[in-house]
Amino acid sequence: xxxxxxxxxxxxxxxxxxxxxxxxxxxxxxxxxxxxxxxxxxxxxxxxxxxxxxxxxxxxxxxxxxxxxxxxxxxxxxxxxxxxxxxxxxxxxxxxxxxxxxxxxxxxxxxxxxxxxxxxxxxxxxxxxxxxxxxxxxxxxxxxxxxxxxxxxxxxxxxxxxxxxxxxxxxxxxxxxxxxxxxxxxxxxxxxxxxxxxxxxxxxxxxxxxxxxxxxxxxxxxxxxxxxxxxxxxxxxx
Amino acid sequence: xxxxxxxxxxxxxxxxxxxxxxxxxxxxxxxxxxxxxxxxxxxxxxxxxxxxxxxxxxxxxxxxxxxxxxxxxxxxxxxxxxxxxxxxxxxxxxxxxxxxxxxxxxxxxxxxxxxxxxxxxxxxxxxxxxxxxxxxxxxxx
Numbered sequence: 001x002x003x004x005x006x007x008x009x010x011x012x013x014x015x016x017x018x019x020x021x022x023x024x025x026x027x028x029x030x031x032x033x034x035x036x037x038x039x040x041x042x043x044x045x046x047x048x049x050x051x052x053x054x055x056x057x058x059x060x061x062x063x064x065x066x067x068x069x070x071x072x073x074x075x076x077x078x079x080x081x082x083x084x085x086x087x088x089x090x091x092x093x094x095x096x097x098x099x100x101x102x103x104x105x106x107x108x109x110x111x112x113x114x115x116x117x118x119x120x121x122x123x124x125x126x127x128x129x130x131x132x133x134x135x136x137x138x139x140x141x142x143x144x145x146x147x148x149x150x151x152x153x154x155x156x157x158x159x160x161x162x163x164x165x166x167x168x169x170x171x172x173x174x175x176x177x178x179x180x181x182x183x184x185x186x187x188x189x190x191x192x193x194x195x196x197x198x199x200x201x202x203x204x205x206x207x208x209x210x211x212x213x214x215x216x217x218x219x220x221x222x223x224x225x226x227x228x229x230x231x232x233x234x235x236x237x238x
Numbered sequence: 239x240x241x242x243x244x245x246x247x248x249x250x251x252x253x254x255x256x257x258x259x260x261x262x263x264x265x266x267x268x269x270x271x272x273x274x275x276x277x278x279x280x281x282x283x284x285x286x287x288x289x290x291x292x293x294x295x296x297x298x299x300x301x302x303x304x305x306x307x308x309x310x311x312x313x314x315x316x317x318x319x320x321x322x323x324x325x326x327x328x329x330x331x332x333x334x335x336x337x338x339x340x341x342x343x344x345x346x347x348x349x350x351x352x353x354x355x356x357x358x359x360x361x362x363x364x365x366x367x368x369x370x371x372x373x374x375x376x377x378x379x
Contacts, residue, residue: 049341066277067277070273070277071274073309074270077263077264082338082340083308085310085312085313085316087273087313087316088312088344088348117341119340197270197274201270217263
């Protein structure tokens with residue numbers, strides 16, 4: 001009888017463990033969704049041209065806005081949309097005094113349709129563009145939130161955030177000589193400053209990968225079943 | 239021996255051809271990099287490098303029989319315009335419009351701005367007096 005109780009107890013423990021594992025897996029496993037399910041409005045609206053608006057900068061790096069802006073036009077074109085020449089459209093917006101994000105948000109999207117002929121506008125927000133220094137490690141983080149909105153309906157057609165975290169600790173920085181360690185970290189950090197832009201490009205590709213293809217792409221209209229990892233989105237920009 | 243060498247070259251050429259990446263959609267060359275450099279270190283030199291990158295995209299795309307990427311003709315035209323090469327500018331705006339009808343509204347606007355700037359009362363610079371994406375009132379304070 002005593003023995004049996006032990007077995008039962010073991011079985012109970014096992015059951016609990018199995019249940020817990022199941023729960024934790026379902027909580028942690030990334031949820032996959034299809035483009036067709038997640039972005040039905042984009043397929044419905046079917047824009048063929050996209051105007052990239054000047055990025056909104058929520059990071060602490062003032063220069064991030066101009067630098068980031070150089071990284072988005074090329075990857076976006078590969079999604080198969082007509083992408084307006086950013087260098088020109090931004091100059092025009094500057095002349096109109098709406099280069100600053102706060103003012104840009106107040107412009108009715110329909111105006112971008114009338115003035116530029118754009119079917120959709122791409123809002124990009126630089127969430128993070130920074131280095132974080134810790135005692136033994138430092139990280140470079142770039143996070144870009146991208147949101148595509150229709151100039152016909154104002155609806156959000158697509159949205160995704162690309163985040164890149166680069167570990168700069170570079171493994172073994174031991175050795176015991178404090179001065180030497182500091183030098184190693186400084187060198188790593190300095191080279192990282194130069195390297196923001198390539199990582200921003202990676203963040204763009206990450207985000208844009210989930211955007212359904214446009215008319216100039218061979219897979220236009222054929223990607224509804226493509227899967228990607230779902231993100232929980234915060235409130236819309238507007 | 240020579241035949242063997244030749245054969246080897248032929249085979250490796252075939253192999254390379256077979257392995258060539260699937261046809262790329264666009265050729266952007268060094269565009270992102272030269273653009274970034276021209277923002278980071280604005281100078282005549284970096285500006286020229288970017289212009290050359292754009293001209294290189296047109297030449298290379300034609301060579302590879304690829305469509306010129308969106309915005310490239312337009313951006314080139316814009317650069318020519320700032321160099322006061324108005325005919326060349328208009329020509330490029332027209333090319334952009336022809337290749338991408340989606341750009342028609344903007345390209346015609348630019349063409350008109352160039353033509354207006356030819357009129358004697360103008361300062362000789364392209365201007366956009368009609369640009370009014372409803373600039374908010376906040377601007378005027």
